Amino acid sequence: MAAIRLRNVVKAFGGFRAVDDVTLDIADGEFMIIVGPSGCGKSTLLRMIAGLEDVTSGDVLIGGERVNDKPPRERNLAMVFQSYALYPHLTVYDNIAFPLRLAKLPEHEVRHKVRHAAEMLELEELLGRKPAELSGGQRQRVAMGRAIVRDAQAFLFDEPLSNLDARLRAQMRAEIARLQRRLGTTTVYVTHDQTEAMTLGDRVAVLRRGVLQQCAPPRELYERPANLFVAAFIGAPPMTLLPARLEDERVALPFLAVPPPPDVDAASLRSRPLVAGIRPEACVAADRVDPARRALGGAFEGVVDVIEWLGHEQYAHVAYELAPDGARALQGLAAALDYDELKPRLIASLDPGSRVREGERAQFWVDGSKLYLFDAESGENLRARA
Amino acid sequence: MRARGRIALTVAGAAIVLYALFPVVWILMLSLKADAQTPGFLPREWTLENYVTVLESGLFLSALRNSIGISLIATTASVTLATFAAYAVARLEFKGRRGVLATALAIAMFPTISLVPPLFDLWRAVGLYDTWLGLVIPYMSFTLPLSIWILVAFFREIPWEIEQAARMDGATAFQAFRLVIVPLAAPGVFTAAILTFFFAWNDFVFGISLTASEAARPVPAALAFFTGESFFEQPAAQIAAASIVVTIPVIVLVLLFQRRIVAGLTAGAVKG
Numbered sequence: 001m002a003a004i005r006l007r008n009v010v011k012a013f014g015g016f017r018a019v020d021d022v023t024l025d026i027a028d029g030e031f032m033i034i035v036g037p038s039g040c041g042k043s044t045l046l047r048m049i050a051g052l053e054d055v056t057s058g059d060v061l062i063g064g065e066r067v068n069d070k071p072p073r074e075r076n077l078a079m080v081f082q083s084y085a086l087y088p089h090l091t092v093y094d095n096i097a098f099p100l101r102l103a104k105l106p107e108h109e110v111r112h113k114v115r116h117a118a119e120m121l122e123l124e125e126l127l128g129r130k131p132a133e134l135s136g137g138q139r140q141r142v143a144m145g146r147a148i149v150r151d152a153q154a155f156l157f158d159e160p161l162s163n164l165d166a167r168l169r170a171q172m173r174a175e176i177a178r179l180q181r182r183l184g185t186t187t188v189y190v191t192h193d194q195t196e197a198m199t200l201g202d203r204v205a206v207l208r209r210g211v212l213q214q215c216a217p218p219r220e221l222y223e224r225p226a227n228l229f230v231a232a233f234i235g236a237p238p239m240t241l242l243p244a245r246l247e248d249e250r251v252a253l254p255f256l257a258v259p260p261p262p263d264v265d266a267a268s269l270r271s272r273p274l275v276a277g278i279r280p281e282a283c284v285a286a287d288r289v290d291p292a293r294r295a296l297g298g299a300f301e302g303v304v305d306v307i308e309w310l311g312h313e314q315y316a317h318v319a320y321e322l323a324p325d326g327a328r329a330l331q332g333l334a335a336a337l338d339y340d341e342l343k344p345r346l347i348a349s350l351d352p353g354s355r356v357r358e359g360e361r362a363q364f365w366v367d368g369s370k371l372y373l374f375d376a377e378s379g380e381n382l383r384a385r386a
Numbered sequence: 387m388r389a390r391g392r393i394a395l396t397v398a399g400a401a402i403v404l405y406a407l408f409p410v411v412w413i414l415m416l417s418l419k420a421d422a423q424t425p426g427f428l429p430r431e432w433t434l435e436n437y438v439t440v441l442e443s444g445l446f447l448s449a450l451r452n453s454i455g456i457s458l459i460a461t462t463a464s465v466t467l468a469t470f471a472a473y474a475v476a477r478l479e480f481k482g483r484r485g486v487l488a489t490a491l492a493i494a495m496f497p498t499i500s501l502v503p504p505l506f507d508l509w510r511a512v513g514l515y516d517t518w519l520g521l522v523i524p525y526m527s528f529t530l531p532l533s534i535w536i537l538v539a540f541f542r543e544i545p546w547e548i549e550q551a552a553r554m555d556g557a558t559a560f561q562a563f564r565l566v567i568v569p570l571a572a573p574g575v576f577t578a579a580i581l582t583f584f585f586a587w588n589d590f591v592f593g594i595s596l597t598a599s600e601a602a603r604p605v606p607a608a609l610a611f612f613t614g615e616s617f618f619e620q621p622a623a624q625i626a627a628a629s630i631v632v633t634i635p636v637i638v639l640v641l642l643f644q645r646r647i648v649a650g651l652t653a654g655a656v657k658g
Contacts, residue, residue: 072550082547086551089572098552102557
């Protein structure tokens with residue numbers, strides 16, 4: 001086991017910088033998630049740690065040692081690929097034994113270790129089969145077995161669950177978390193799935209266009225996103241983003257004005273375009289609000305467009321009216337986030353028992369104290385700074 | 387409809403098989419005749435005499451030895467080189483990668499006979515005339531392109547990640563190639579090997595032009611030098627027997643590896 005440090009790591013393909021000046025410290029035994037939309041450079045970053053991709057500039061250190069010029073086999077890392085990359089001509093047993101045999105371990109030790117790994121992953125029954133005879137979930141477990149069977153310095157996972165169906169994915173997610181805690185091996189896990197990012201990692205590094213946006217524990221990422229991009233990426237359902245501006249000491253949203261959160265310096269907000277972020281839990285049915293808190297926010301009426309009923313919780317997508325310049329601002333925001341478009345909808349959380357129907361008008365209340373405020377130009381979170 | 391279609395297919399299939407096999411059966415019958423002049427399809431008198439004569443003749447046995455030796459050497463060398471070359475073309479980034487494939491194809495399309503006069507002169511000058519090596523080299527240059535093309539298609543189908551997984555598991559580049567890539571490309575290697583072997587085994591043009599004696603003359607060429615009991619007699623029955631003998635290895639190989647050859651020839655075309 002070892003700590004992994006990335007120092008100003010750059011990967012350039014011609015003029016294009018797939019990974020741009022990333023500095024990241026992964027502690028010994030830590031479970032680090034690298035997350036971002038597709039094409040953000042997260043897999044390239046992982047492959048540079050693995051040694052499958054050359055580093056254009058900067059340093060990769062494993063256990064304090066600079067490994068830039070070392071081939072993968074001298075780095076002693078185990079990797080699980082998205083496609084699992086099992087050896088189709090070998091049985092499950094031989095697949096798992098492969099790294100041990102390359103390391104020239106005596107055969108009785110190989111047998112012992114393979115049995116042990118197979119037991120941990122409940123693969124004992126399958127050892128004689130070839131990969132083609134396995135289901136997706138079983139193949140995934142074999143790939144894990146091949147990784148854990150030797151004493152690697154760290155595990156690298158490259159979107160290991162993205163080829164599984166939802167139920168298996170949830171199951172394997174729990175299994176990976178359990179294994180990592182049990183083995184205590186440093187782990188770097190690449191995913192585009194923010195649920196995996198939030199539930200698995202000790203810390204999550206968010207990458208966009210090759211640039212590290214923020215690296216923090218999941219809760220901090222959710223509560224104090226460094227910028228607009230992280231705020232929009234983390235959280236399901238996502239945060240609603242609206243063009244905003246400060247008017248008469250209140251934050252003016254397209255359809256209502258609310259008092260600014262108490263911890264921001266209102267003076268610093270004046271005279272600059274803002275983006276407001278509202279998490280679903282900060283927008284609720286107006287009649288449910290504690291009268292004592294009512295003054296902290298503002299109420300508005302909107303048409304419920306879609307209801308998402310999840311059993312234990314319920315979300316309403318509420319359509320709001322937008323002036324033409326507001327619509328332009330919203331499209332500008334969408335472009336800045338690389339989204340195709342942002343619809344004028346606000347996601348509110350409802351009581352599971354709420355009987356609000358689609359197409360109905362209803363009163364909602366936005367909690368000003370839970371409002372996120374970002375600089376519209378730089379995307380910087382103005383609350384995190386305060 | 388379906389039944390009629392099946393019958394039509396069966397008839398057509400039988401016709402094709404008959405058309406293809408009739409000459410072979412004719413030669414087989416000829417080789418079993420005591421007198422090659424016997425008219426008709428079936429021998430009047432069945433005999434294995436011709437086979438005995440052929441197998442006892444030193445000429446045929448030395449030719450057989452030459453054929454086996456030259457074909458095996460050419461096949462082994464060609465397939466080994468083609469495996470490395472195809473791997474490089476399929477996997478590595480280097481300038482002129484497309485050029486290699488195009489050139490290989492161009493070489494394969496060369497009419498063999500056009501190479502005979504220059505090779506004849508050249509081989510005599512450098513002392514390769516009438517040697518095994520003198521035949522192995524042209525066989526290799528004609529079979530390498532095809533082998534490379536077949537193997538490139540195979541290597542391209544093997545996912546990159548499998549090889550990278552091997553490197554992560556601690557393999558050197560060559561170990562990954564030997565333990566993972568080559569076994570996965572085995573059907574391709576097989577196809578290339580068999581096609582190369584057939585080319586060398588069946589070649590007549592080089593065999594007759596670049597050899598002068600029993601030292602290197604392969605069977606197809608040697609058959610032309612067969613003489614009967616008298617100089618004026620054409621020993622058709624013995625030649626037929628010899629032809630059957632040299633066809634046997636080909637048939638055996640095809641029957642044994644039929645599935646693999648078909649898989650090899652269609653791979654790359656079916657799965658993108």
